[in-house]
Amino acid sequence: METSIEASSELKAGLKAETSETVNEKNTARFLGSGGLDVYATPAMIALMEKACARSVAPFLPAGASTVGTYLDVKHIAASPLGAKIKAEGTLSGIDGRKLFFTVRAWDDAGMIGEGSHERFIIDDKKFMKKTEEKLGI
Numbered sequence: 001m002e003t004s005i006e007a008s009s010e011l012k013a014g015l016k017a018e019t020s021e022t023v024n025e026k027n028t029a030r031f032l033g034s035g036g037l038d039v040y041a042t043p044a045m046i047a048l049m050e051k052a053c054a055r056s057v058a059p060f061l062p063a064g065a066s067t068v069g070t071y072l073d074v075k076h077i078a079a080s081p082l083g084a085k086i087k088a089e090g091t092l093s094g095i096d097g098r099k100l101f102f103t104v105r106a107w108d109d110a111g112m113i114g115e116g117s118h119e120r121f122i123i124d125d126k127k128f129m130k131k132t133e134e135k136l137g138i
Contacts, residue, residue: 010060011100016091017056019048023084023108040080045088045114046072049104053090053118057100067100067120068128074116080108090118098122 021027027044029035034043050069057067080086087107094101098121106114 011057011092011095013092013094015056015060016089017052018087018089019052019055020085020087021048023080023082023086025082028082037079038082040084040086040108040113042074042076042114045076045086045106046074048086048088049074049090049106049114049116049118050120051090052088053092053100053102053104053120056090056092056102057120057122061122064125065122066125067122069118070099070121071119072116074104074114074118076114078108078111078113080110080113084108084110086113088114093117 023040025031025038027041028038029041030038032041032043034041053069054067061067085108089105091103092100093103100120100122102118102120104114104116104118105112
């Protein structure tokens, strides 16, 4: 008998989580290849935003379920130097079945550095991995 992973009735708009990290050599544009300077990389900011979104809903998912990112629309509006503390926030803004909509923002010590929207999809971990691995005949 197959089970269907559905959004919990406990998932409500307004759920939010924060994540943070410090700008270091391994999350700079130069290191990640998204630019040539030692400033906080856009891919690092996006990953931190996604992490916040995933964390905001994780406690409300059934066992064996998680979320995967499916869409991003993000502006990186200010650079952050080595040593800056970065904070990202993901806020659940809407739910459509298993599709989750988020508002995302990021700040450094001086102010906002990024903002946008993000979508995630609730998945059954085992089914998702089986389907993914079948792509390569694993």
